[in-house]
Amino acid sequence: MEALLPGLSLLLVLLAAGWGNGVGAAWAMSPGGCKHVQSTADCTGRWLSSVPGNLQGDIEELLLNDNTIRVLGHASLLPYPQLKHLSLSKNRLNLIEPGTFLGSQGLHVLSLADNLLFTNYSQTAAALSALPALRTLDLSGNCLTEDMLSVLLLNLPSLESLSVARNAIMRLDSSVFTNLTQLLELNLEKNYIFEIDQAFEGLQKLQRLNIAYNYMPCVVDFGLTQLKVLNVSHNIIEWFLAFESDDLFELEVLDLSHNRLLFFPVLPRQSKLHSLLLKDNEMTFYQRLPNGTSLADVTVQFLIIDGNSTNITTVNLWDEVCYSNLSSLRLLDMSQNQFWYLPEGFLAKMPSLTHLKLNQNCLETFQLSEEDPLAMLTDLDLSQNQLVELQVGAGATLPSLQLFNLSTNRLRVLPAEVFTYTRKITTVDLSRNRLDLCPQPALASEVESPPCVDIRGIETLSRLYLAGCGLQGLAGQPFRGTSLTHLDLSDNQQALSGDPGWLQDLTATLRVLSLRNTSLSSAVVDFSTLQSLAALDLSGNSLSALPASLSAVKLRSLDLRDNCLPALPTDVARTPLARSLQELYLSRNPYNCCTLGWWESLQRVEQLRVPDGRELTCSYDSRTLSARALPETVLRACRWKVANMALLYLVLALPTCLTLLVAFAVVFLMLKQKLLKMLKSRCGASSPY
Ligand SMILES: *[C@@H]1O[C@H](CO)[C@@H](O)[C@H](O)[C@H]1NC(C)=O
Numbered sequence: 001m002e003a004l005l006p007g008l009s010l011l012l013v014l015l016a017a018g019w020g021n022g023v024g025a026a027w028a029m030s031p032g033g034c035k036h037v038q039s040t041a042d043c044t045g046r047w048l049s050s051v052p053g054n055l056q057g058d059i060e061e062l063l064l065n066d067n068t069i070r071v072l073g074h075a076s077l078l079p080y081p082q083l084k085h086l087s088l089s090k091n092r093l094n095l096i097e098p099g100t101f102l103g104s105q106g107l108h109v110l111s112l113a114d115n116l117l118f119t120n121y122s123q124t125a126a127a128l129s130a131l132p133a134l135r136t137l138d139l140s141g142n143c144l145t146e147d148m149l150s151v152l153l154l155n156l157p158s159l160e161s162l163s164v165a166r167n168a169i170m171r172l173d174s175s176v177f178t179n180l181t182q183l184l185e186l187n188l189e190k191n192y193i194f195e196i197d198q199a200f201e202g203l204q205k206l207q208r209l210n211i212a213y214n215y216m217p218c219v220v221d222f223g224l225t226q227l228k229v230l231n232v233s234h235n236i237i238e239w240f241l242a243f244e245s246d247d248l249f250e251l252e253v254l255d256l257s258h259n260r261l262l263f264f265p266v267l268p269r270q271s272k273l274h275s276l277l278l279k280d281n282e283m284t285f286y287q288r289l290p291n292g293t294s295l296a297d298v299t300v301q302f303l304i305i306d307g308n309s310t311n312i313t314t315v316n317l318w319d320e321v322c323y324s325n326l327s328s329l330r331l332l333d334m335s336q337n338q339f340w341y342l343p344e345g346f347l348a349k350m351p352s353l354t355h356l357k358l359n360q361n362c363l364e365t366f367q368l369s370e371e372d373p374l375a376m377l378t379d380l381d382l383s384q385n386q387l388v389e390l391q392v393g394a395g396a397t398l399p400s401l402q403l404f405n406l407s408t409n410r411l412r413v414l415p416a417e418v419f420t421y422t423r424k425i426t427t428v429d430l431s432r433n434r435l436d437l438c439p440q441p442a443l444a445s446e447v448e449s450p451p452c453v454d455i456r457g458i459e460t461l462s463r464l465y466l467a468g469c470g471l472q473g474l475a476g477q478p479f480r481g482t483s484l485t486h487l488d489l490s491d492n493q494q495a496l497s498g499d500p501g502w503l504q505d506l507t508a509t510l511r512v513l514s515l516r517n518t519s520l521s522s523a524v525v526d527f528s529t530l531q532s533l534a535a536l537d538l539s540g541n542s543l544s545a546l547p548a549s550l551s552a553v554k555l556r557s558l559d560l561r562d563n564c565l566p567a568l569p570t571d572v573a574r575t576p577l578a579r580s581l582q583e584l585y586l587s588r589n590p591y592n593c594c595t596l597g598w599w600e601s602l603q604r605v606e607q608l609r610v611p612d613g614r615e616l617t618c619s620y621d622s623r624t625l626s627a628r629a630l631p632e633t634v635l636r637a638c639r640w641k642v643a644n645m646a647l648l649y650l651v652l653a654l655p656t657c658l659t660l661l662v663a664f665a666v667v668f669l670m671l672k673q674k675l676l677k678m679l680k681s682r683c684g685a686s687s688p689y
Pocket residue numbers: 094095119120123
């Protein structure tokens with residue numbers, strides 16, 4: 001079938017040439033190398049320096065991206081009056097001649113991204129002004145300044161979507177977007193904008209505004225009530241202040257991440273905000289100071305200078321959070337800031353919250369109280385803080401919580417109540433806290449048993465991460481009553497030293513187990529009981545042989561990097577393990593170059609991938625060589641070594657053999673004489689000779 005297609009298209013082209021018109025050609029290659037699919041002509045990347053004039057006249061979409069067109073001549077689109085969509089990105093366009101679009105009144109979508117339209121922009125503007133029906137225009141990457149832009153946009157009243165990303169815009173005022181009354185979406189990403197003055201007032205329908213990657217120092221008196229998405233990430237914003245009014249803002253998504261905010265933003269009082277992204281700023285709350293004093297009554301005054309008038313706005317920053325109605329907020333990302341506490345009642349304002357990210361802050365405690373009805377919260381990330389304790393007040397519940405990330409803190413214990421009502425919890429990450437699991441053996445010297453974290457009986461728990469916790473042992477069935485499928489015990493030097501009984505609660509469910517860097521030296525763990533195990537990480541240990549219990553386990557992924565393996569068993573490729581494995585990591589082991597037979601046979605196992613196979617090295621004669629391409633000399637030397645060994649054994653064995661032979665001969669001779677004598681005496685007669 002595939003072989004037929006080129007022939008068919010050739011035939012169609014011939015037919016088209018014969019009748020001078022490609023009637024009925026559903027799919028054909030035109031002479032310029034353009035591809036026709038229904039009403040689309042795709043001439044992407046054909047080294048064209050002008051618009052081909054010999055395409056089907058009724059095409060509606062023409063793609064000319066990635067060519068070398070410099071000028072769009074006024075007659076170039078005349079053959080295609082039906083055109084609705086024209087794309088010319090990544091050419092070298094410096095001029096669109098006025099009148100070019102006179103015959104293309106139906107054009108809806110025009111992409112001119114990544115060209116050189118800054119050169120003759122006024123002629124190009126004149127050309128664009130003949131497009132009353134244009135809805136989508138992409139002018140990104142054309143080195144345009146704001147002055148050029150206001151000329152280019154002067155007569156595009158029907159525009160709904162405009163991108164001027166990656167240009168040279170620095171300041172925006174009311175003169176730039178005046179006529180764009182239908183605009184819904186505006187992308188100003190990656191310019192040099194440091195000031196915006198009333199630029200969007202006329203855009204009554206604007207819903208999505210992207211000003212990411214610019215140089216805005218603040219957003220003050222934000223009052224675009226109709227806007228749904230505002231993205232001002234990656235600027236240098238220190239203040240965000242919404243206009244103080246009780247109007248309902250349509251705002252749903254506000255992205256202020258990667259800025260320099262010092263204070264929690266002053267949000268519209270009434271809005272539909274569901275995602276508030278504040279990641280990577282310098283915020284904290286100031287009501288309480290670390291030394292215990294309170295700043296409750298302090299206000300901040302903003303001096304807003306607008307033209308020659310000055311306006312002073314007084315804001316009580318500490319209360320301001322509470323003025324906004326955040327009842328629709330679902331995602332709050334405050335990660336990578338400097339929060340060391342949350343004000344009282346802060347979370348209570350957000351009853352719809354499902355995702356709360358507070359990771360990478362300086363929180364020392366985290367309080368959950370009855371007043372914070374986080375009934376919808378599914379993901380709570382408190383990782384990388386300084387948490388010493390979690391405080392869970394009576395009646396505090398997190399009934400929907402699924403993922404609780406507490407990694408990289410200083411927790412030693414969790415309150416017993418924390419998991420009482422979390423009926424949906426599946427994942428708990430406690431990595432990099434210094435803690436132990438309950439039950440702890442009561443030490444004779446201490447009155448109370450040391451603190452521990454009790455996860456027994458959390459039926460829904462399926463993923464538990466305990467890397468780098470300094471676990472002292474896993475005695476007394478710490479995982480009883482859970483249904484763990486994923487368990488990470490890596491970077492725990494002592495965890496496996498004791499009784500391996502902990503495995504017995506996991507045999508039916510465990511699928512992924514990491515024992516990286518756990519001082520595992522020999523086969524202390526019997527893997528053969530883990531029926532469901534599919535992925536096992538044994539890297540960073542001191543294994544000197546593949547644990548024998550592994551050969552019967554049907555793993556899909558196994559990591560053996562950074563061990564002390566001189567070789568794998570020679571018959572490894574024939575074990576059930578090798579037949580099920582799909583991914584095997586082997587590098588950084590001191591393999592012996594002369595005993596790599598196992599490696600050759602593994603390479604022939606069909607479904608098996610060794611992603612780090614290139615890094616596999618072996619040692620020969622205290623040299624480290626790549627196991628992929630052993631030099632012929634080494635291979636020969638290895639064979640010699642084997643042969644030499646045989647010779648050596650022979651040489652060593654020879655004297656022994658000889659000695660034995662001689663001894664045997666002597667004994668035999670002696671025996672023979674005795675035997676003769678015996679025979680003679682038995683027969684009783686001396687021989688006559
Ligand atoms: C357009 O710009 C190019 C490059 O700057 C210049 O050579 C050419 O003369 C200009 N064309 C017109 C019509 O102004």
